[in-house]
Amino acid sequence: MFKFTINPPVFFGSVAIILMFVAVGAVVPAQAEAIFGALQSWILSSFGWLYLLSVGVFLFGILILAFGRYGDLKLGPDDSEPEFRYLSWIAMLFAAGMGIGLMYFAVGEPMTHFAAPPTADPLSIAAKREAMSVTFFHWGIHAWAIYSVVGLSLAYFGYRYNLPLTIRSGLYPLLKERINGPIGHMVDIFAICGTLFGIATSLGFGVLQINAGLNFLLGVPVSSVVQAVLIVVISAVATLSVVSGLDKGVRILSELNLVVAVALMVFVLVMGPTAQLMRDFVQNIGLYLDTFLLRTFNIYAYEPTPWIDSWTLFYWAWWISWSPFVGMFIARISRGRTVREFVIAVLFVPSTFTFLWMTVFGNTAIDIDQGIAAGALGRAISADISVGLFQFFQYLPFPAITSALAVALVAIFFVTSADSGSLVIDTIAAGGETNTGTMQRIFWCALEGFVAIVLLLTGGLTALQSATIASALPFVFVMMALLFGLFKGMRADMAQRSALAGPTVAHPAAGITWQRRLALALNAPTATEVSAFIDGVVQPALAAVAAELKRGGRDATVERSSEGVVVSLSVPAERVRDFVYAVSPGTQKLPAYTAFEATKMELRHEARTSFSDGSRGYDIMGMNKDQIITDVLAQFERYLALTASTETVLMTNAPEHF
Numbered sequence: 001m002f003k004f005t006i007n008p009p010v011f012f013g014s015v016a017i018i019l020m021f022v023a024v025g026a027v028v029p030a031q032a033e034a035i036f037g038a039l040q041s042w043i044l045s046s047f048g049w050l051y052l053l054s055v056g057v058f059l060f061g062i063l064i065l066a067f068g069r070y071g072d073l074k075l076g077p078d079d080s081e082p083e084f085r086y087l088s089w090i091a092m093l094f095a096a097g098m099g100i101g102l103m104y105f106a107v108g109e110p111m112t113h114f115a116a117p118p119t120a121d122p123l124s125i126a127a128k129r130e131a132m133s134v135t136f137f138h139w140g141i142h143a144w145a146i147y148s149v150v151g152l153s154l155a156y157f158g159y160r161y162n163l164p165l166t167i168r169s170g171l172y173p174l175l176k177e178r179i180n181g182p183i184g185h186m187v188d189i190f191a192i193c194g195t196l197f198g199i200a201t202s203l204g205f206g207v208l209q210i211n212a213g214l215n216f217l218l219g220v221p222v223s224s225v226v227q228a229v230l231i232v233v234i235s236a237v238a239t240l241s242v243v244s245g246l247d248k249g250v251r252i253l254s255e256l257n258l259v260v261a262v263a264l265m266v267f268v269l270v271m272g273p274t275a276q277l278m279r280d281f282v283q284n285i286g287l288y289l290d291t292f293l294l295r296t297f298n299i300y301a302y303e304p305t306p307w308i309d310s311w312t313l314f315y316w317a318w319w320i321s322w323s324p325f326v327g328m329f330i331a332r333i334s335r336g337r338t339v340r341e342f343v344i345a346v347l348f349v350p351s352t353f354t355f356l357w358m359t360v361f362g363n364t365a366i367d368i369d370q371g372i373a374a375g376a377l378g379r380a381i382s383a384d385i386s387v388g389l390f391q392f393f394q395y396l397p398f399p400a401i402t403s404a405l406a407v408a409l410v411a412i413f414f415v416t417s418a419d420s421g422s423l424v425i426d427t428i429a430a431g432g433e434t435n436t437g438t439m440q441r442i443f444w445c446a447l448e449g450f451v452a453i454v455l456l457l458t459g460g461l462t463a464l465q466s467a468t469i470a471s472a473l474p475f476v477f478v479m480m481a482l483l484f485g486l487f488k489g490m491r492a493d494m495a496q497r498s499a500l501a502g503p504t505v506a507h508p509a510a511g512i513t514w515q516r517r518l519a520l521a522l523n524a525p526t527a528t529e530v531s532a533f534i535d536g537v538v539q540p541a542l543a544a545v546a547a548e549l550k551r552g553g554r555d556a557t558v559e560r561s562s563e564g565v566v567v568s569l570s571v572p573a574e575r576v577r578d579f580v581y582a583v584s585p586g587t588q589k590l591p592a593y594t595a596f597e598a599t600k601m602e603l604r605h606e607a608r609t610s611f612s613d614g615s616r617g618y619d620i621m622g623m624n625k626d627q628i629i630t631d632v633l634a635q636f637e638r639y640l641a642l643t644a645s646t647e648t649v650l651m652t653n654a655p656e657h658f
Contacts, residue, residue, distance in 0.1 A: 006440070007431035009185040014192035014429065015447070021197075021467060022451055025458030032458035036466035043469050044309045049299050051316040054476050056296045059145035061483045062152065062343055070490040071340030075152075075331075076159035077610060077617065082336035092333050093349045094258075100206040100413045102139075102261075102357055103406065107392045108385035110135050110362030111369065115378050118300075118307045123378075128366055129287055132280070135362060136288040137295045138312065139354045141347045143319045146479070148346045150327025152339065153482040156489065159335045161577075161612060164432020167191040167324060171481055173488040177572070187478050188428050191324040194475045195428075196444075197467040198321030199421040200452040204464040206414040207231050207456070208386040213407035216390040217400065224460075228453045234411055235449030238418035239442050257412045264405055265360050271396050272364040280363040281356060288355075314465055317472035320479065328424045339490070361392070368395045418448050492577065525621055530585045530605045533621060534567055538583045538607065541628035542569040545636075569632065579639045580612035581632050583620065611635065 025032040065071070074080055082089065113131035120126035153170030163169035168184035175183060207227045214220035269277060300308050334342050365388070369377040372395060381388040389406055393399040422444035429444070430436045455463040525533070539558065546556040546569055556571045561584075568582035586608035609617040609631075620628060 005430045005433045005436045007185070007188070007429060009182075010188045010192065010431070011429045013185065014189045014196075017189065017193050018196060018447065018451060021470075022454045025454050025463060029458045033460065033462055036455075036459040036463040040462065040466040040469050041309075043466075043473060044313050047473060048309065048313045050476060051313050051320070051472075052297065052299050054480060055142050055146060055316050055319075058149050058479065058483060059142055059296070061487075062145050062148045062347075065152070065486060065490065066340045066343035069494060071338060071343075073156075073339050073490055073493055074160070075155040075337050075339065075342060076335050079617065080159070080336040082334075084333060089333060089337075090345060090349055093330065093345055094353055100202045100209075100410060100417060102354065103389065103410050103413065104205045104209050104386065105135075105139075106357060106361035106389065107365045108381055108388040109138070110358065111365050111378055111381045111388060112385060114366050114369075115382055116307075118305060131366070132284045132359070132362060133287040133291050134295075134311070135358050136284055136355055137291070138315045139351070139358060140288060141351045142296070143315070144347045144351055146316075146319045146323050147326040147330065148343055149479050149483050149486075150323040151330040151334070151346065152342060153486055154327055154331035155334050155337075155342065156339070156486060158331065158432075161489075162580075162582075162610075165328060165331065165434070166428050166432040167478065167482070169432070170485050173485045173492070174481060190471070190474045190478055192425050192428055194321035194468075194471040195324045195421060195425055196448055196451060197464075197471040198318060199325065199417055199448050200455060201318060201321075201464040201468045202417050203231060203414060203448065203452040204456050205386075206410050206417075207234075207452070209389065209410050210234075210407055210414070212384065212386040213390055213403055213410070216387065217403055217407065224457050227456060231449050231453050231456070234414045235418055235445060238415045238422070238449075239445050241415055241419040243438055243442065257409060257416065260405060260409055260412075264402065264409070265357055267402065268364055268396065269360045272360070273367060276367070277360055277363055281359040284359055284363075285355065314469065317469040318465075320472040320475055321468050323475075323479065324428065325421050325424045328427065329420065361389075365392050368392070418445055421445075421448060525605050527585060527605045530607050530621060531565070533607050534565075534583055534585070537623070537625055538620070538628060539567045541625045542567060542581065542583075542632065544625070545569060545629055545632050571636070577612050579636060580610075581635055582610045583607050584610065586619075 024035060028035070084092070110131045113134050114127050115122055117127040117130040118134065120130045150167070150170075154165055154167070157163045157169040157172055158165045161169075161172065163172060166188055167190075168179045168187045171179050171184065171187060178184070179187075207230045210230055211220065211222050211227050214226075215222050220226060295312075298308075330342075330346055337345075365377060369375060377388075377391055377395070380391045390399075390403045393402045393406070396402065422441050425444045426436055426441050427434055430440070451467075452464070455467060459466070539560075542558045546558050549556040549571060554571060556569065558567065558569050560567055566582055566584040568580055571579040573579065584607075586606045587604065605621075606619040607621040608619055611617065620631065623631065
């Protein structure tokens with residue numbers, strides 16, 4: 001429990017910045033709201049155009065990566081296979097689309113835009129169209145394009161190049177080893193600050209809605225004191241989830257929440273105007289597509305309106321601040337997928353569900369307000385958006401049950417957001433290490449709750465939104481660099497694939513006698529034998545090559561992984577990818593010749609190679625020291641030829657390459 005694994009500059013730097021921002025609210029609480037409001041107004045008036053433009057760049061950039069020549073690249077070595085079945089992976093992406101925001105804004109946002117649309121006449125048919133079009137725009141593929149940039153960068157450089165799962169790794173094509181210096185530290189600090197303030201904002205929305213629900217159900221007063229107590233209680237539950245571990249805590253709560261949320265949506269769909277809602281769903285998609293390009297770049301430059309600051313620009317900043325959190329989640333479940341698979345699924349699976357969710361709740365609410373509610377629902381939401389969902393349920397059967405379920409859903413979303421967020425922040429603060437001490441995760445979980453309480457008490461949602469918008473600003477530039485890094489890294493990969501001038505490498509089995517090959521085929525090695533082979537044969541062979549390279553004036557190192565199971569020879573390079581020849585234990589299913597053998601699922605243990613360019617590795621078990629050295633030299637000669645050819649290819653297209 002008391003194990004500490006941190007990257008000190010990142011850990012202490014991010015904590016200092018977070019506490020400095022929170023101190024403003026704690027030291028001058030009377031002026032805090034005005035200070036935070038002024039900060040938000042200045043950032044949006046000065047840099048609102050940057051938020052809008054950058055999200056457009058993220059979207060079109062990620063689509064180019066998916067549908068261009070880079071789409072077939074794997075998130076991992078060329079021979080890697082997905083860890084999860086396709087349907088399981090899709091289900092997890094589907095779950096990633098759920099959160100406190102969908103509960104808070106499902107009724108509130110469409111109704112707010114219906115009553116006060118950006119350009120149409122209020123409460124008109126045009127306002128209804130614009131309300132749903134704008135809601136789809138805010139919750140559609142633009143948000144997921146933001147998450148895709150971070151998620152794809154983490155997955156690509158983490159799984160294909162074995163770099164740590166931290167934001168700085170995405171800058172490796174631009175900075176090389178300098179990612180481990182001050183610039184890399186600042187990038188991770190920005191990611192932590194943005195994530196924490198983004199989660200704190202979500203917790204603020206969540207606690208306002210829980211308070212409104214408890215007031216509706218039990219008469220609990222709506223006050224900042226009650227909201228602070230709620231944050232403490234639910235953060236404590238999130239801490240218990242952290243202590244119990246990811247599988248026991250987050251997974252069980254997330255699965256439960258997903259089932260209840262879908263059940264609630266189906267209930268509204270069945271009890272509401274079902275046929276009309278399906279017609280609305282199709283119409284809303286058409287409206288969304290019709291205005292897609294204009295809204296992507298519409299900053300209302302010729303007709304300035306505060307509406308875009310309060311809605312679109314705030315949303316873009318909120319999504320940017322959340323991107324390390326969601327990006328790391330989707331990266332961790334996407335190893336072995338192609339770039340095209342990743343982008344298509346991440347952009348369209350959660351968005352499609354969100355569109356259906358917003359149609360079911362938003363269009364039903366508008367129909368109710370125009371019908372039996374006679375405007376009462378709209379007036380209640382205008383007064384307090386957090387009560388919208390509970391007022392909405394009053395016009396459907398079993399309002400007490402559905403409202404109680406909604407409170408429970410928001411509470412569980414609260415817990416899973418704080419829990420998962422603390423794990424992600426802890427991973428970044430620990431330099432990509434996922435096996436950290438429990439106390440570290442508890443610390444970040446507690447800090448999230450503390451920040452949410454202080455900002456909520458001193459400046460309300462204005463303070464939380466200002467913190468999100470401010471923390472997202474520097475991360476916009478980081479994300480631009482991540483996208484550029486993806487293009488550089490993938491272009492270098494494709495150039496190496498097309499550079500066929502280098503010598504081909506014979507399969508290592510060619511150096512083993514036929515008697516030895518037959519013995520290996522008939523008697524599969526055990527895990528212990530593979531480990532002994534790596535220790536006793538592979539490591540000395542790599543050490544001999546490294547020593548000879550050093551004598552020739554070339555830097556080279558042989559390292560063991562922290563777990564001691566992977567041994568690798570690395571030869572650093574200035575302008576191209578380092579040469580890496582690594583060997584690690586692996587398994588492969590043995591062939592089955594009968595149905596009975598197939599049920600036993602026996603495995604063959606291997607000593608498998610891997611390389612820095614993601615090309616396919618192979619089993620070298622059974623080779624002697626000299627044969628391994630010969631294989632290393634053949635790979636090194638191929639590396640030199642490919643990188644020389646890559647230099648020629650890329651120098652004709654860019655002044656610098658990865």
